[in-house]
Amino acid sequence: PTLYFDHIDMIIFRENLEEFYSGIEHYIDSSRSAAETIGITTRRGSERIIKFAFEYARKHKRKKITLVHKANILKFTSGLFLDVGEEIAKNYPDIQFDNRIVDNMAMQMVMNPYQFDCVVTSNLFGDILSDLASGLVGGLGMAPGANIGDGVAIFEAVHGSAPDIAGMNIANPSALLLAAVMMLDYIGENKKGKIIENALAAIIGKGDCVTKDINKTKFVGTSEFADAVCKELDKE
Structure with missing residues (x-):
């Protein structure tokens, strides 16, 4: 992009x-001015x-x-x-x-x-x-995150649940996919995670089948983007 x-x-x-x-x-005065x-x-x-x-x-x-x-x-x-x-x-x-x-x-x-x-x-x-x-x-739609403790780890998209765009087919699924990659790496399945990462990178690299936050002039919806990644995975 x-x-x-x-x-x-x-x-x-x-x-x-x-x-x-x-x-x-806390406030430091009763009038809540500071x-x-x-x-x-x-x-x-x-x-x-x-x-x-x-x-x-x-x-x-x-x-x-x-x-x-x-x-x-x-x-x-x-x-x-x-x-x-x-x-x-x-x-x-x-x-x-x-x-x-x-x-x-x-x-x-x-x-x-x-x-x-x-x-x-x-x-x-x-x-x-x-x-x-x-x-x-490309924005928060590209950013995965992880909260890692001593024995427990939680993986997420940094943008949260984004309820304001629920059902609109415009959300970028990349952050969730990359969070899954991080999770697979954490549990020792880094080869499987790399397969997902490579498929996603291939689609984003082409630039013509991505969501609007990545390419504002030529874009598709969430489902089309996800379908393209799945088809790329089939090549692995």
């Missing part, structure tokens, strides 16, 4: 339990997500991890996240490591996304940057 970047291969690892999404906020929220960052939580990112990168032969932060302003919370990342990176000499301040990261992702491989960051920044990343390749 000419509107978006081609061949983007970026993974964003987002801590999703702490920081400003911990739910600790409010505050508390962002919690722990060493344990930071270690957990950063180690996971490095282990994933090593297992999948990824070459580089970029840690995104705002330690120049949030010196204690984001600073802790950065410190932990620098400590852990020393144990993975086979993987390149660098860090970016979040506002610069947003600019760099738009100007030259190809310089990034794996990105690890905190909750709020990850929420924002993952949506930005989806915009580089």
Whole structure:
């Protein structure tokens, strides 16, 4: 598709339990004219997500991890996240490591996304940057996601259920298909996942049998897009 970047291969690892999404906020006066929220960052939580990112990168032969932060302003919370990342990176000499301040990261992702491989960051920044990343390749309809715990994992389309377009045959099924690919990889069926991924990539690469969010001038409906992917799967 000419509107978006081609061949983007970026993974964003987002801590999703702490920081400003911990739910600790309240009004500080009776007139509700001012409010505050508390962002919690722990060493344990930071270690957990950063180690996971490095282990994933090593297992999948990824070459580089970029840690995104705002330690120049949030010196204690984001600073802790950065410190932990620098400590852990020393144990993975086979993987390149660098860090970016979040506002610069947003600019760099738009100007030259190809310089990034794996990105690890905190909750709020990850929420924002993952949506930005989806915009580089066609929008949320292209973005799968996973919530991975110690023993349980949930895979999803980042866009959610999208009830506002239910039954209209316009939704892009790519995010759900790619979430299935992630799930298959997680349970050790990566070869089967690759078959689905290759079939989807082939259809998107042709560009003439995709939903409107990918190609605004020549597009089809959800069912036609899905049928095309299924036919491509039959070739495998």
